[in-house]
Amino acid sequence: METGIIGLPLSGKTTIFNALTGQDAQVSGYTGGKKRVNLAEVEVPDPRLEELNKIFKPKKSRQAVVLIKDLQVDFTPQGGLAASVLGELRNCEAIIIILRAFLDESVPHTLEEINPLQDLHTILDSLVFSDYEIAEKRLERLIKEGKKKSREYLILHKLSEKFSTGGYTGSDFLNPDEEKLVSGFGFLTLKPLILVANSGENQVGIEPLEKEVESLKLALFTISGQLEMEIARLTDEDQRDFLAEMGLEEPAKNRFLRQLYSTLNLISFLTASEKEVRAWSLIR
Numbered sequence: 037m038e039t040g041i042i043g044l045p046l047s048g049k050t051t052i053f054n055a056l057t058g059q060d061a062q063v064s065g066y067t068g069g070k071k072r073v074n075l076a077e078v079e080v081p082d083p084r085l086e087e088l089n090k091i092f093k094p095k096k097s098r099q100a101v102v103l104i105k106d107l108q109v110d111f112t113p114q115g116g117l118a119a120s121v122l123g124e125l126r127n128c129e130a131i132i133i134i135l136r137a138f139l140d141e142s143v144p145h146t147l148e149e150i151n152p153l154q155d156l157h158t159i160l161d162s163l164v165f166s167d168y169e170i171a172e173k174r175l176e177r178l179i180k181e182g183k184k185k186s187r188e189y190l191i192l193h194k195l196s197e198k199f200s201t202g203g204y205t206g207s208d209f210l211n212p213d214e215e216k217l218v219s220g221f222g223f224l225t226l227k228p229l230i231l232v233a234n235s236g237e238n239q240v241g242i243e244p245l246e247k248e249v250e251s252l253k254l255a256l257f258t259i260s261g262q263l264e265m266e267i268a269r270l271t272d273e274d275q276r277d278f279l280a281e282m283g284l285e286e287p288a289k290n291r292f293l294r295q296l297y298s299t300l301n302l303i304s305f306l307t308a309s310e311k312e313v314r315a316w317s318l319i320r
Contacts, residue, residue: 037300037317038103040125042117043134044155045109045146048234048261050074052134053106055264056289061106063265073124074106080297080304081290085315088308100304100315102296104132117162125163126222130300131229133159135245137258138236152233152241153248160204163224168199170221191218199225206253228299232292233258255295259288 043049050063057076079099089097105128110118125131135152136145147154171192178189191214198205205225210218215226231249233242235258242258249256267275267287279287297304297317304315 037130037302038105038128039130039132039296039300040128041104041106041132041134042109042121042125042159043234044136044158046143047134047136047155048138049109049134050106051261051265052132052232052234052259053104055259055261055268056292057104058268060269072108076104077101078104078293080293080315081286082294082304082306082315084304084306085313088306088313092308092310092313094308094310094313096312096314098312098314100297100302100317102293102300115158116165117159122162122166122224125224125227129227130296131224131227132232132296133229134232134234134261137233137239137241137245138260139238139240140236150240153245156231156245156248160225161202164199164202164204167205167223167225168196170223171196171199174221188217195223204252208253228301229254230292230296230299231256234261236260236262255299257288257292257295259292264288 041049041053043052048063050061053059053074053076054061054063057078059074059076061074079101082099085097085099105124107121107124109121112118133156135155136150137152139150175189175192175196178184178186178192183189191210195205195209195218198209205223207226207228209226218226231245231254233239233245233256235242239258246256264287267278268289270278275287279285301320302317303320305318307314307316
């Protein structure tokens with residue numbers, strides 16, 4: 037199960053990737069050139085597995101994992117996401133969108149104004165327009181073939197009408213049978229989306245973003261990317277001490293990863309023995 041991370045330049049996209057994965061990918065000084073994709077398999081924390089480890093004391097213990105892909109995000113001259121990015125996203129089961137919500141004069145925003153709501157619509161508009169183009173091309177083909185009454189045509193026409201108004205569909209816009217019929221197109225707006233507001237000590241634009249996200253029925257996490265990245269780099273012992281001082285039971289990434297796992301419509305089936313305790317990923 038692959039999940040792609042995207043965001044506008046200097047949104048802290050790779051910082052969030054490092055915070056979630058414990059990796060040390062380059063987070064500054066990269067503005068283009070050679071294509072770069074950061075990949076990591078990330079364990080999804082499950083307290084039940086820890087309890088089984090205490091009981092069975094196995095030789096091996098394996099958490100469920102998800103693959104997170106930090107994509108290089110390029111844009112067209114018109115401001116939309118480049119075809120290369122859209123192509124990568126079509127191979128992902130879910131999309132994480134990083135939205136900048138922190139003030140830092142040393143990291144200027146590419147659009148001059150820090151406005152996570154505006155950034156969200158910039159990205160969603162690109163996803164919608166890309167899906168609209170794909171739907172329209174297929175509809176034209178079906179018309180030429182005399183298949184205007186086919187079920188595929190009716191579903192694609194329903195999607196195209198929504199896309200043409202700039203509307204975001206959401207992963208529950210179609211029923212399961214309809215979605216299965218058009219799954220081969222890889223429509224981006226039908227994929228599960230999770231939004232991450234990358235905040236800090238001086239956060240901005242969270243309240244209007246929350247209102248819009250609620251109306252779109254999307255999941256939103258507010259995470260201090262820089263702080264979480266620093267926590268992820270600590271040893272297990274230092275991490276526990278730091279979290280205890282902060283009055284926290286676990287880092288924010290644990291809650292986020294469990295939400296991601298749920299958003300991917302996955303559950304864990306646990307097996308346990310003295311040889312191995314393991315969480316197996318199953319689709320609901």
